[in-house]
Amino acid sequence: MIDSKHVILVVEDEPSILDAIVIKLTRKGFVVLEAKNGQEGLDIALQKHPDLILLDIIMPIMDGLTVIKKLKEDEWGKTVPVLLLTNLSDSESISESAKVDRSDFLIKSDWTLEEVTTKINQKLNII
Amino acid sequence: MEPIIEVENLTVVYNLGKTNEFTALANNSLSIYKGEYIIIFGPSGCGKSTLLYSMAGLQKPTNGKIKVANRILSELSPKELVKFHQDVTGMIFQAYYLIPSLSVLDNVCLSLIFKNIKVKERSQRAKELLKQFGIEQCTYRLPLSLSGGQQQRVAIVRALMTDPPIIFADEPVGNLDSKSAEVTMELLDELNKKYNKTIILVTHDPSYLSKADRIFHMRDGRIERVAVNESGKKIAPMSKESPVSDILSSLAQRYPTSSEIELKSKALVNWLVTVLDEPRIARIEEIIKKRIKGEYTQDTLHENLNLSFEKGGAGLYAQRATEFTKKIEFVLMEAGNLHKTIKPTVSMTEDDLKAVEIRKTLLDRYHGELTLDQINRLDRFIRLRIENMINRAQFLKYLDLPFKAGGVGLNHRTAHNFTNLIEIILINI
Numbered sequence: 441m442i443d444s445k446h447v448i449l450v451v452e453d454e455p456s457i458l459d460a461i462v463i464k465l466t467r468k469g470f471v472v473l474e475a476k477n478g479q480e481g482l483d484i485a486l487q488k489h490p491d492l493i494l495l496d497i498i499m500p501i502m503d504g505l506t507v508i509k510k511l512k513e514d515e516w517g518k519t520v521p522v523l524l525l526t527n528l529s530d531s532e533s534i535s536e537s538a539k540v541d542r543s544d545f546l547i548k549s550d551w552t553l554e555e556v557t558t559k560i561n562q563k564l565n566i567i
Numbered sequence: 568m569e570p571i572i573e574v575e576n577l578t579v580v581y582n583l584g585k586t587n588e589f590t591a592l593a594n595n596s597l598s599i600y601k602g603e604y605i606i607i608f609g610p611s612g613c614g615k616s617t618l619l620y621s622m623a624g625l626q627k628p629t630n631g632k633i634k635v636a637n638r639i640l641s642e643l644s645p646k647e648l649v650k651f652h653q654d655v656t657g658m659i660f661q662a663y664y665l666i667p668s669l670s671v672l673d674n675v676c677l678s679l680i681f682k683n684i685k686v687k688e689r690s691q692r693a694k695e696l697l698k699q700f701g702i703e704q705c706t707y708r709l710p711l712s713l714s715g716g717q718q719q720r721v722a723i724v725r726a727l728m729t730d731p732p733i734i735f736a737d738e739p740v741g742n743l744d745s746k747s748a749e750v751t752m753e754l755l756d757e758l759n760k761k762y763n764k765t766i767i768l769v770t771h772d773p774s775y776l777s778k779a780d781r782i783f784h785m786r787d788g789r790i791e792r793v794a795v796n797e798s799g800k801k802i803a804p805m806s807k808e809s810p811v812s813d814i815l816s817s818l819a820q821r822y823p824t825s826s827e828i829e830l831k832s833k834a835l836v837n838w839l840v841t842v843l844d845e846p847r848i849a850r851i852e853e854i855i856k857k858r859i860k861g862e863y864t865q866d867t868l869h870e871n872l873n874l875s876f877e878k879g880g881a882g883l884y885a886q887r888a889t890e891f892t893k894k895i896e897f898v899l900m901e902a903g904n905l906h907k908t909i910k911p912t913v914s915m916t917e918d919d920l921k922a923v924e925i926r927k928t929l930l931d932r933y934h935g936e937l938t939l940d941q942i943n944r945l946d947r948f949i950r951l952r953i954e955n956m957i958n959r960a961q962f963l964k965y966l967d968l969p970f971k972a973g974g975v976g977l978n979h980r981t982a983h984n985f986t987n988l989i990e991i992i993l994i995n996i
Contacts, residue, residue, distance in 0.1 A: 456947070549940040552936035
């Protein structure tokens with residue numbers, strides 16, 4: 441269990457995936473915020489300043505890449521760690537355009553919940 | 568598809584307000600679709616015939632609404648009701664009710680006489696049908712000179728003369744020997760499969776249940792449950808409120824006179840039991856039945872599973888009694904949790920939430936790890952199962968199928984365990 445309560449924002453439009461991640465992270469001791477589209481995610485992020493954002497790319501209203509672009513217009517938003525969730529095959533060019541590290545790109549068909557949690561811990565330097 | 572018959576909150580009370588008041592039907596609702604073969608089944612006095620006659624427009628409801636072929640029966644004038652009987656319904660009674668002083672030909676032509684169909688036309692139609700049903704040699708004979716089976720065939724021809732879309736049959740083979748009964752039931756089968764007649768048949772004999780597409784099981788004036796015949800035609804859309812469990816359906820076919828609680832108890836026992844003798848299995852079923860009904864607490868359940876057989880218990884070793892108790896309590900708790908009010912949101916309906924809860928339950932017991940996409944796909948198949956869009960066999964197939972082929976990609980054993988567990992939870996909701 442994590443001692444300090446890190447806050448994770450999960451932005452994902454697929455209800456079953458959102459629910460699964462929220463439950464898993466809550467059980468692991470994180471405080472979890474959730475949003476079902478990019479606009480909602482951006483609003484919550486700028487308001488609540490979570491420690492990390494788990495962000496889907498393909499979403500209604502505002503997609504993940506636009507969210508990243510708008511986050512980078514904010515002083516805080518430039519520094520917040522972001523992990524991207526996607527099923528897109530062309531992840532290399534997308535990570536380049538999003539200026540996101542290739543290793544922060546999680547393909548949904550490859551990553552299990554436990555692995556996502558481990559990745560979050562690594563990103564936040566939690567042992 | 569719109570149903571051809573819709574019954575809403577039907578109640579029939581005989582002798583209302585009198586000291587011998589009797590509720591024959593209590594608040595029943597159902598839908599029947601064109602081309603279905605429906606059997607209404609139950610013990611004597613359970614209200615089967617009352618329900619049949621109500622739908623046929625021969626019994627006035629005390630409360631409720633009946634709509635048949637787009638006609639609300641209570642809104643029909645007497646003249647319209649006659650036309651309804653002429654055009655829409657064909658009746659077959661247990662006692663045939665042929666007029667003894669009229670020939671077979673005149674008996675079957677009666678309905679067309681009242682429709683002002685000319686003699687030549689109605690006689691021709693009658694003779695064609697009598698030939699089709701193998702009784703043309705009886706055309707000019709009086710009914711009492713015929714055997715029971717022949718008389719019932721005449722009655723069927725009479726019912727068909729106006730070519731009605733719906734045939735109502737009240738214990739049509741009750742007075743027949745087994746050979747005649749077989750022939751009669753085959754004829755009704757043919758009317759349904761070949762001529763697409765909607766058949767609604769009342770019987771207390773379980774040996775005919777396999778003929779139906781769906782069976783309405785009745786007890787004490789109520790439809791207790793609706794069983795789907797897996798080998799029947801799937802015309803009626805599956806109920807969203809109560810997904811048909813294949814386990815429950817197949818048990819219902821083996822034990823047609825068992826109540827719903829008895830079937831649930833049997834299903835739980837089958838799930839738990841590996842090798843136990845018959846008397847012990849029966850005893851465990853009784854004990855579980857009391858737990859489902861709430862007559863036993865969890866502690867009493869355990870106590871009785873452990874208590875010696877001679878003293879009225881199941882005689883299980885303590886460890887096994889504990890294991891059984893845990894499993895039974897788990898299923899009943901999960902089913903109970905799912906039964907609680909789940910508030911649907913804009914993005915998640917009640918079925919979505921049920922699917923999520925069931926998925927959580929399954930994954931809590933699964934120590935492997937699924938990818939995010941597998942979780943998403945599993946939710947989708949659970950939802951399809953809850954909504955009855957796929958049956959048990961299809962659900963198992965999709966869980967087992969590799970992910971790239973469109974399945975969830977679970978290993979074979981986990982797929983089987985998940986499937987059995989979800990079925991057990993669903994029947995106890």
